Amino acid sequence: MVSRPAFIALGRLLMLIAVAAVAGLVFGGLLFWLVGLLAAALAWQLYNLFRLERWLSLREGKLPRGVFGVWGQVYAGIYRLRSKHRERKKRLSRVIKEFRRSTAALPDASVVLNADHEIIWLNRAATELFGIRKADRGLRVDNIIRDPVFVDYLRSVDQDAPVEIRSPSKPGARLSLRLVPYGGEGQQMLLGRDITDRIRLEKVRRDFVANASHELRSPLTVINGYLDSLTSDPELPGAWRQPVCDMSHQAGRMQAIVEDLLTLSRLEAGAKKPARDRVDVGGLLAMIRKDALSLPERPGTIELRLDSEADLTGAENELYSAFSNLVSNAVKYTPATGRVEIGWSVDERGGHITVADTGKGIPADAIPRLTERFYRADKGRDRVSGGTGLGLAIAKHVLERHGATLEIESELGQGSRFTCHFPPERLAPGDNVVNLQQA
Numbered sequence: 001m002v003s004r005p006a007f008i009a010l011g012r013l014l015m016l017i018a019v020a021a022v023a024g025l026v027f028g029g030l031l032f033w034l035v036g037l038l039a040a041a042l043a044w045q046l047y048n049l050f051r052l053e054r055w056l057s058l059r060e061g062k063l064p065r066g067v068f069g070v071w072g073q074v075y076a077g078i079y080r081l082r083s084k085h086r087e088r089k090k091r092l093s094r095v096i097k098e099f100r101r102s103t104a105a106l107p108d109a110s111v112v113l114n115a116d117h118e119i120i121w122l123n124r125a126a127t128e129l130f131g132i133r134k135a136d137r138g139l140r141v142d143n144i145i146r147d148p149v150f151v152d153y154l155r156s157v158d159q160d161a162p163v164e165i166r167s168p169s170k171p172g173a174r175l176s177l178r179l180v181p182y183g184g185e186g187q188q189m190l191l192g193r194d195i196t197d198r199i200r201l202e203k204v205r206r207d208f209v210a211n212a213s214h215e216l217r218s219p220l221t222v223i224n225g226y227l228d229s230l231t232s233d234p235e236l237p238g239a240w241r242q243p244v245c246d247m248s249h250q251a252g253r254m255q256a257i258v259e260d261l262l263t264l265s266r267l268e269a270g271a272k273k274p275a276r277d278r279v280d281v282g283g284l285l286a287m288i289r290k291d292a293l294s295l296p297e298r299p300g301t302i303e304l305r306l307d308s309e310a311d312l313t314g315a316e317n318e319l320y321s322a323f324s325n326l327v328s329n330a331v332k333y334t335p336a337t338g339r340v341e342i343g344w345s346v347d348e349r350g351g352h353i354t355v356a357d358t359g360k361g362i363p364a365d366a367i368p369r370l371t372e373r374f375y376r377a378d379k380g381r382d383r384v385s386g387g388t389g390l391g392l393a394i395a396k397h398v399l400e401r402h403g404a405t406l407e408i409e410s411e412l413g414q415g416s417r418f419t420c421h422f423p424p425e426r427l428a429p430g431d432n433v434v435n436l437q438q439a
């Protein structure tokens with residue numbers, strides 16, 4: 001649709017042609033008048049165009065005065081667009097400034113990297129924690145943070161779990177690093193947090209538990225010794241027999257808890273990687289089965305099924321405590337009429353130790369929490385059953401240290417199956433394809 005000023009402009013042009021026609025008729029030389037007046041109109045338009053071009057080249061041009069009609073509209077339209085654009089730019093730069101100010105003030109280090117891991121931007125904390133300076137922009141980040149753990153993490157495909165390294169610039173500090181996708185074109189944000197205090201607190205907690213358990217061990221041994229002598233003393237008055245037996249039972253439980261806490265502390269404080277001794281799995285499981293058979297209240301059948309002769313590499317004492325915890329649980333939570341089956345097999349996914357029972361089973365909602373310390377599926381009864389509540393926590397810890405996982409399947413009233421899955425690299429060299437069934 002033609003706007004009103006455009007309509008007026010068109011009217012003016014027609015009027016001009018009419019004036020030229022009348023002047024040509026009155027004074028003669030129609031063509032001269034027509035060309036003359038049209039040339040004047042063209043000059044006027046060119047003048048306005050020139051003015052517009054000059055105005056556009058001014059960055060902060062105000063709306064010029066005395067411009068009407070179509071040109072007035074063109075100026076007003078452009079002026080509106082420019083104002084809007086300027087406003088948006090101001091808003092955007094305010095947001096960017098605000099973002100930079102807030103990330104600069106963050107105690108966590110942030111570094112923006114391009115797809116080639118070159119540094120694009122960094123905040124103040126990045127200088128303190130990583131030792132990266134503004135002048136390092138454009139350099140690859142692994143030229144500055146050279147810790148092999150970080151270099152591997154930078155190259156790995158799975159970057160979901162953060163890694164921990166020593167700070168390259170802040171003495172004694174430990175950092176947790178995480179890479180997250182940022183913006184487009186393969187950019188990433190490297191986030192670093194100082195976790196020195198958290199690690200120190202964890203150590204204080206671990207040391208406290210280890211020291212408390214250690215301090216409790218000696219007095220408990222003395223108490224247990226006296227209570228043992230008392231329970232077997234024929235001269236103990238009849239009225240005292242039951243209370244002394246109860247005390248002896250509870251003191252025994254306390255000693256078992258202290259021993260399990262010490263085992264956990266040892267596992268946590270020990271070297272990051274367990275020993276790589278050759279462990280005879282068949283022999284180890286046979287020994288655990290023999291121990292289980294000697295327990296007074298046990299299910300009628302405890303079977304051992306060895307489908308493989310393969311050995312594992314790891315710390316024998318740790319593996320013994322993990323497997324014997326699983327077997328003693330199966331024995332503890334299975335009635336005398338039930339059965340327990342211990343199995344060892346190997347396939348292309350690795351080695352698998354299974355402890356299956358036909359016991360009371362575990363409610364589905366309790367399964368994910370079983371390996372938490374002191375967690376019991378049946379709070380009242382499981383405590384009475386004499387367990388420490390730490391057996392599965394120990395088992396999980398040991399398995400994690402050996403790169404293995406614990407799978408728990410169970411159905412209430414039907415029984416449970418605990419399977420330890422060891423990766424192929426944990427099988428002793430030369431043993432990873434030996435399978436009794438195939439032999």
Ligand code: ADP
Pocket residue numbers: 325329330333357359360361362370371375376377378382383386387388389390391392393416
């Ligand atoms: P506890 O010393 O109490 O047995 P654990 O850490 O070994 O502690 O086990 C945690 C809880 O898991 C137990 O209290 C029990 O509720 C449940 N549980 C473990 N093994 C079995 C099993 N084979 N059958 C039924 N429940 C089990």
